[in-house]
Amino acid sequence: MPAPSPDSMAWNDALLRDPHHVRDKRQRVQKMFAAIAPSYDLNNRLHSLWMDQAWRRKAVKLATLSEDDVVVDVACGTGDLTLAMAHGLWPNPGDWPPAKGQVIGIDFTFEMLPLARDKANRLREGDLDGRTLATGDYVYWLNGDAQSIPLPDASADVVSIAFGIRNVQDPAAAIREFRRILRPGGCLIILEFSLPTNAVLRGMYNFYFRQVLPRTATLISGDRTGAYKYLPESVNTFIGREQMMTMMRDAGFADVEQHPMTFGVCVCYRGVKR
Numbered sequence: 001m002p003a004p005s006p007d008s009m010a011w012n013d014a015l016l017r018d019p020h021h022v023r024d025k026r027q028r029v030q031k032m033f034a035a036i037a038p039s040y041d042l043n044n045r046l047h048s049l050w051m052d053q054a055w056r057r058k059a060v061k062l063a064t065l066s067e068d069d070v071v072v073d074v075a076c077g078t079g080d081l082t083l084a085m086a087h088g089l090w091p092n093p094g095d096w097p098p099a100k101g102q103v104i105g106i107d108f109t110f111e112m113l114p115l116a117r118d119k120a121n122r123l124r125e126g127d128l129d130g131r132t133l134a135t136g137d138y139v140y141w142l143n144g145d146a147q148s149i150p151l152p153d154a155s156a157d158v159v160s161i162a163f164g165i166r167n168v169q170d171p172a173a174a175i176r177e178f179r180r181i182l183r184p185g186g187c188l189i190i191l192e193f194s195l196p197t198n199a200v201l202r203g204m205y206n207f208y209f210r211q212v213l214p215r216t217a218t219l220i221s222g223d224r225t226g227a228y229k230y231l232p233e234s235v236n237t238f239i240g241r242e243q244m245m246t247m248m249r250d251a252g253f254a255d256v257e258q259h260p261m262t263f264g265v266c267v268c269y270r271g272v273k274r
Contacts, residue, residue: 016230060085159189190248
C-alpha cells in the first residue's frame with residue numbers, strides 16, 4: 001500500500017502524542033470515522049475477539065430499561081448499541097411495535113448513519129435470533145454532535161454512548177449535555193475502553209493494541225487517515241476511571257458506578273441524574 005499523503009491523514013505521530021488536546025480534534029475524528037465506516041463493524045468484531053457485543057449487552061443490562069423509556073444513543077456509529085437498547089426495551093416479539101422515535105441514534109459522522117439504518121432495516125427479515133422485527137420503522141437516526149444534541153431538555157430516560165466519549169472535543173461539556181436531555185432520575189451509560197490495572201496484562205494488551213491492531217485493522221480497512229494509530233493512543237492518553245466518575249459527578253450525576261469487564265479492557269460507567 002502506498003504511503004498516505006499528508007493531506008489524506010487525520011492523525012500523524014506528532015498529533016498522537018496528545019490527541020485529546022488537538023485544537024481541531026472534532027474535524028479530525030469526523031474525517032477518520034467517515035473513512036473507516038464501511039469496515040467499522042468487521043474491525044470491531046475481529047479485534048475485540050467478538051467481545052464488543054458482550055460489552056454492549058452488559059451496558060443494556062445496567063440501563064435497567066422499562067418498556068416505555070425513551071433511549072438516546074449518542075455517537076451511535078453503525079447502530080450496534082442503539083439496536084441492543086431497542087431490543088432490551090422489547091425483548092419479546094409480542095411486545096412490538098414500540099412508539100416511533102422511542103429509540104434515537106445520533107452520530108456526528110453522517111457516513112455512519114446509512115449503515116446503521118440499513119442494519120436496522122435488515123432486522124425486519126427476522127435475522128436476530130430468528131425473530132421478525134420491524135426495527136427500522138421505529139428507530140430514528142439523527143446527524144448531531146454530542147456537545148449540542150438536537151433534542152429538548154428532559155426528553156430522555158436513558159442516554160448511552162459506546163466508545164465515543166473519548167472522541168469528543170470536550171467530554172465534560174458532552175456529559176453536561178447528556179444531563180440536560182435526561183429527565184430527573186434518568187440514567188447515563190458510558191461504555192469506554194480502559195487499560196488493565198495489572199501491569200503484566202497492561203503490557204501484553206498494549207503490545208497487541210499498539211503493534212498488532214494498527215497493522216491488521218489498517219490492512220482490512222485500507223485506511224489512510226491514521227485511524228488505527230489514533231485508537232490505542234487515544235485510550236492511553238485519555239482520562240482514568242476515577243477522573244471519569246468525578247466528571248460525571250461534577251456534571252450532576254449521582255450513584256456513579258464503574259463496571260470493568262474483560263480484565264479492565266472495557267469499563268461501563270453508570271450514573272443517575274439528580
